[in-house]
Amino acid sequence: MTPDQLRSSVLQALTEIAPEAEAETIDPRRDLRLQLDLDSMDFLNFVLALHKSLGVEIPEADYRKVATLDGCVAYLGAKLPVS
Amino acid sequence: MVQFVMPKLGADMTRGKLVEWCRKPGQSIKRGDIIAVIETDKANVDTESFVDGVFETVLVEPHDEWLPVGTPLAVIRTEGEAPPEGAAKPQPPAAAPASPPAPPAMPPIAPVQVAETTMERLKISPAARKRVLDLGIDPTGLAGTGPGGRITLEDVEGFAARPAALTPVEALDRAKRMRDAIAATMALSKREIPHYYLAATVSMAKALSWLERRNTERAVTERPLHGVLLIKATALALREVPELNGFWRNNRAEPSRAIHVGIAISLRGGGLVAPAIHDADQCDLDELMRRLQDLTKRARAGSLRSSEMTDPTITITSLGERGVDSVFGIIYPPQLALVGFGKPVERPWVVDGRVVAQPVVSATLSGDHRATDGHRGALLLDAIDRLLQEPEKL
Numbered sequence: 001m002t003p004d005q006l007r008s009s010v011l012q013a014l015t016e017i018a019p020e021a022e023a024e025t026i027d028p029r030r031d032l033r034l035q036l037d038l039d040s041m042d043f044l045n046f047v048l049a050l051h052k053s054l055g056v057e058i059p060e061a062d063y064r065k066v067a068t069l070d071g072c073v074a075y076l077g078a079k080l081p082v083s
Numbered sequence: 084m085v086q087f088v089m090p091k092l093g094a095d096m097t098r099g100k101l102v103e104w105c106r107k108p109g110q111s112i113k114r115g116d117i118i119a120v121i122e123t124d125k126a127n128v129d130t131e132s133f134v135d136g137v138f139e140t141v142l143v144e145p146h147d148e149w150l151p152v153g154t155p156l157a158v159i160r161t162e163g164e165a166p167p168e169g170a171a172k173p174q175p176p177a178a179a180p181a182s183p184p185a186p187p188a189m190p191p192i193a194p195v196q197v198a199e200t201t202m203e204r205l206k207i208s209p210a211a212r213k214r215v216l217d218l219g220i221d222p223t224g225l226a227g228t229g230p231g232g233r234i235t236l237e238d239v240e241g242f243a244a245r246p247a248a249l250t251p252v253e254a255l256d257r258a259k260r261m262r263d264a265i266a267a268t269m270a271l272s273k274r275e276i277p278h279y280y281l282a283a284t285v286s287m288a289k290a291l292s293w294l295e296r297r298n299t300e301r302a303v304t305e306r307p308l309h310g311v312l313l314i315k316a317t318a319l320a321l322r323e324v325p326e327l328n329g330f331w332r333n334n335r336a337e338p339s340r341a342i343h344v345g346i347a348i349s350l351r352g353g354g355l356v357a358p359a360i361h362d363a364d365q366c367d368l369d370e371l372m373r374r375l376q377d378l379t380k381r382a383r384a385g386s387l388r389s390s391e392m393t394d395p396t397i398t399i400t401s402l403g404e405r406g407v408d409s410v411f412g413i414i415y416p417p418q419l420a421l422v423g424f425g426k427p428v429e430r431p432w433v434v435d436g437r438v439v440a441q442p443v444v445s446a447t448l449s450g451d452h453r454a455t456d457g458h459r460g461a462l463l464l465d466a467i468d469r470l471l472q473e474p475e476k477l
Contacts, residue, residue: 019351037351041308044308045376045380048303060295060299060306
């Protein structure tokens, strides 16, 4: 998977939880929870959506690493074979 | 014969729209079966039958008009009653009336809880059947795509995930109506209920580290949030202090033996609902987590059941997510109390005479002073604190 494909998978998972979110307005370095007003249930659903679409298991201790768009793409890139 | 009238699904409801009938005249129904979808200012509510019987006559067809609470909508022949003379076949339903029809002389009955669906006659796979029961949806509206029109698990998932497609104008209108409904209920509460407020700071060190250890070994699909511990502790504490659980009706407190915890869920785009997790004191943590997840999802999709709207015996609100230390809530009438939790934060805390950094949470209680005094309220917060110090027993 290329980083761009990963990014679009992450955005897809985000829009499932926050349908009003627009990909181009997301600041890739800011905490998604603050930007998109995600509560812990929303964030859990985000992690679940990533697990479902990419098969990546994210332990609770790593939640802060996937809290920004850039961080999340980098984290997933390290866990998945990147082409 | 009893009438099925426009139900009052919460203190803030004065009117509703009949969106759809889920049963046809002549069909038998069981208590708890979903018979109609009613639109309120807050959600489209799957409204359950309050009796066993036969869905006899439709008095009002679904139409896009607000009907006052109490408007007769249909007639149900209760179990054991003979069909009415000269009514071998159900009468054709009248067209949507411009004004509510005059109520026949029958006692209107408000719907009450219970949820079990009859699926014997439906072609449905066992996995789909289980999912239907888990989700609490009405399977009669499902189109099957399996062999011979059999309803598959995928059909159920697809149906459950159907988006509430609203145009921008409709969304704005709904937001306005939601605001009006909240305004009316909260004003009523502050006008009529003499609130008293209590607060206690509770150490979360044991609860959070226990939960973290437990979740480390678990897949992402089965990790309860810390809020589930707070819900369970509150539900168990209410067994010890039952005076705070129930309703204020007819100028007196009516405590409830069942503990149905309403969860305040904020909606994206504004507003909130507080539907019930039934018998929360009897659920283990995993079951509570599943129910909380399902309830949150359906509340945000605008699809709740009537029993979830009418049954809460207490409400829990948690603004902790947003970095608020504590919340002093307004009681949702006719309930007797509301419990609030803030955000777990690290604070200096004294343990065995030494100051250590520990996560703590602020627990608050808003109580109805007509029903209880601060002393009772203090006992509840004390019990919540004690229960959270032994998380493995929750």
